[in-house]
Amino acid sequence: MTDEARKHSQAEEPPPIGGSWKTLYAVVLLTLAVLVVLFHLFTRAFR
Amino acid sequence: MRPLDWAVLLAAMVGIVAYGVWKGRRTRDLDDFLVADRRMRWHHVALSIMATQASAVTFLATPGQAFADGMRFVQVYFGLPVAMVILSVTAVPLYHRLKVYTAYEYLEGRFDLKTRTLAALLFLALRGLSTGVSLYAPSVILSVIMGWDIRVVILIIGGAVMLYASMGGARAVDNTNFLQFLIIMGGMFVAFFTIVRLLPADVSFLEATHVAGRLGRLNAVDFSFDITNQYNFWSGLVGGCFLALAYFGTDQSQVQRYLTGESVTQSRLGLLFNGMVKVQMQFFILFLGAMVFAFYQFTQPPVFFNPVQLERAREGAQGTQFRALEAEHAAAFEEKQRAARAYVGALRAGDDGAADAASRELLSAQERANGVRASAVEVIREFDKKPNDTNYVFLSFVTHYMPAGLVGLVLAAVFFASMSSTASEWSALAATTVVDIQRRLLKRDASDRFYFVSSKLATVFWGLFAVAFAQYAGQLGSLVEAVNRLGSLFYGTLLGIFLLGFYFKRVRGTAAFCGAIAGEAAVLYCFFYTSLAFLWYNVVGALVVVAAALLVNPLTGEEKKN
Numbered sequence: 001m002t003d004e005a006r007k008h009s010q011a012e013e014p015p016p017i018g019g020s021w022k023t024l025y026a027v028v029l030l031t032l033a034v035l036v037v038l039f040h041l042f043t044r045a046f047r
Numbered sequence: 048m049r050p051l052d053w054a055v056l057l058a059a060m061v062g063i064v065a066y067g068v069w070k071g072r073r074t075r076d077l078d079d080f081l082v083a084d085r086r087m088r089w090h091h092v093a094l095s096i097m098a099t100q101a102s103a104v105t106f107l108a109t110p111g112q113a114f115a116d117g118m119r120f121v122q123v124y125f126g127l128p129v130a131m132v133i134l135s136v137t138a139v140p141l142y143h144r145l146k147v148y149t150a151y152e153y154l155e156g157r158f159d160l161k162t163r164t165l166a167a168l169l170f171l172a173l174r175g176l177s178t179g180v181s182l183y184a185p186s187v188i189l190s191v192i193m194g195w196d197i198r199v200v201i202l203i204i205g206g207a208v209m210l211y212a213s214m215g216g217a218r219a220v221d222n223t224n225f226l227q228f229l230i231i232m233g234g235m236f237v238a239f240f241t242i243v244r245l246l247p248a249d250v251s252f253l254e255a256t257h258v259a260g261r262l263g264r265l266n267a268v269d270f271s272f273d274i275t276n277q278y279n280f281w282s283g284l285v286g287g288c289f290l291a292l293a294y295f296g297t298d299q300s301q302v303q304r305y306l307t308g309e310s311v312t313q314s315r316l317g318l319l320f321n322g323m324v325k326v327q328m329q330f331f332i333l334f335l336g337a338m339v340f341a342f343y344q345f346t347q348p349p350v351f352f353n354p355v356q357l358e359r360a361r362e363g364a365q366g367t368q369f370r371a372l373e374a375e376h377a378a379a380f381e382e383k384q385r386a387a388r389a390y391v392g393a394l395r396a397g398d399d400g401a402a403d404a405a406s407r408e409l410l411s412a413q414e415r416a417n418g419v420r421a422s423a424v425e426v427i428r429e430f431d432k433k434p435n436d437t438n439y440v441f442l443s444f445v446t447h448y449m450p451a452g453l454v455g456l457v458l459a460a461v462f463f464a465s466m467s468s469t470a471s472e473w474s475a476l477a478a479t480t481v482v483d484i485q486r487r488l489l490k491r492d493a494s495d496r497f498y499f500v501s502s503k504l505a506t507v508f509w510g511l512f513a514v515a516f517a518q519y520a521g522q523l524g525s526l527v528e529a530v531n532r533l534g535s536l537f538y539g540t541l542l543g544i545f546l547l548g549f550y551f552k553r554v555r556g557t558a559a560f561c562g563a564i565a566g567e568a569a570v571l572y573c574f575f576y577t578s579l580a581f582l583w584y585n586v587v588g589a590l591v592v593v594a595a596a597l598l599v600n601p602l603t604g605e606e607k608k609n
Contacts, residue, residue, distance in 0.1 A: 013312050021315070025132045028322045032128040035326050036280070039121065039267040046260025 071215010092317025126288025179516025286582025539588020
């Protein structure tokens with residue numbers, strides 16, 4: 001495998017958790033959505 | 048500061064410098080010095096990224112911001128996780144595949160030399176000036192709190208960073224950033240638990256939180272749409288995303304952090320971890336400030352938190368009037384404390400009617416206290432045109448109320464926060480100076496050893512420049528403010544150029560250059576003639592660059608040529 005090909009294959013290497021990069025990206029964005037909802041509830045609960 | 052605090056602070060400072068020097072001792076060549084031989088694991092990349100972004104001012108100003116204005120500042124970070132995902136998909140594999148040392152190298156291959164040089168010079172000018180300011184800003188606060196000469200504080204921070212950053216390069220910087228960030232967060236957690244422990248015995252943590260909330264300090268989310276207000280959900284999500292894309296995708300001080308990752312996977316995981324935890328971290332630091340606010344509802348606060356200005360006002364021409372205002376402030380505090388306890392009692396009894404009445408009384412007592420404080424600030428304005436004590440609130444609490452040893456730990460954390468962002472900036476400035484300017488424009492065919500030594504010297508140069516700039520920053524007045532604002536005026540344009548590179552393959556150099564000029568003109572127009580919140584400048588700048596380049600591209604003839 002050439003150096004360039006090895007780098008390409010590295011780019012496609014799956015993440016160590018979550019199965020695929022798409023899943024991991026979704027987890028990051030879902031975490032943000034959950035946090036926004038929680039912060040909204042927090043704001044309402046303590047105003 | 049007690050002897051134990053001095054011992055902790057001294058041990059922490061000596062320890063971290065020794066650790067940095069030790070970690071960087073095997074740095075032997077340019078690859079090692081600029082990108083740590085690309086061998087860093089994701090957790091090092093992640094914490095180094097976070098330590099670079101979080102300067103000392105972050106840990107001093109953010110709790111103060113919550114104290115004065117509530118937690119709405121957290122919304123600025125809502126766009127960051129989205130940006131981390133976008134950069135993981137685009138920039139990370141691209142930079143790794145090209146094996147670049149700096150983000151600007153990519154621009155030459157994609158566009159041309161002039162675009163690369165323009166971006167590199169822009170970074171050197173802006174970051175070079177701002178690194179002096181970012182050294183100066185926490186030094187002012189630390190010197191006031193510790194009673195030291197500011198020049199001594201600047202020399203301590205600058206000298207410590209220069210030792211390990213110039214000897215070990217990116218390897219030393221990333222390793223110390225990692226350890227420093229753990230200690231910083233440890234210090235913040237200790238401070239938080241101390242506040243909770245220092246609340247009055249008859250007021251629970253939850254009840255104190257309700258008091259802070261009732262007084263408007265727990266306003267974390269606001270969904271109203273207003274482009275003149277940067278602290279709402281929409282500004283944070285859209286403007287914050289563009290700002291984070293620009294900062295993490297085009298600013299070498301951050302790009303260099305994930306270029307040290309040993310693979311695309313490790314760099315991506317580092318960025319995604321940042322995206323996963325950054326918002327919560329900012330929320331925690333703001334909540335810490337809100338809890339300091341809650342603490343001061345039951346413990347008499349000073350009328351002004353900057354001790355030097357407070358003393359000057361007491362001893363100045365209007366000292367008698369100021370002391371009378373302090374007495375009035377103390378009386379207003381007593382009244383407010385009674386109202387706060389009545390509110391807590393009503394909440395505990397579950398009496399909604401009494402809670403409503405007590406909360407109205409609490410709000411009006413707060414207004415009275417604010418009025419007295421405003422009069423005191425007017426007295427201070429006699430000798431300081433812009434009195435502001437927001438940055439002193441947290442450290443004032445720490446030095447007055449935290450137990451021996453822990454004060455030293457928190458102060459060490461603040462020093463570390465300043466050192467970590469400064470070290471990353473100097474390392475990035477050195478990389479850009481050598482790779483984009485010296486090696487590309489001035490001396491193209493020298494040995495690796497030559498560029499390695501040049502990088503070390505460049506780190507020392509930028510360190511000396513920052514220390515010298517910081518020494519005189521206090522006398523530069525509005526220039527310091529101008530430098531701080533300047534970054535936000537150019538980030539959008541820089542981002543637009545990179546977006547063209549990543550997503551618009553047909554656009555070539557001349558069109559990108561014209562787009563950059565149009566984008567910058569649009570940002571400057573917004574700055575001078577509109578009340579648009581600054582987070583939106585990044586959106587306007589980037590979108591105008593892209594739109595103008597797409598319009599100009601067919602007219603240049605370069606599209607067909609390529």
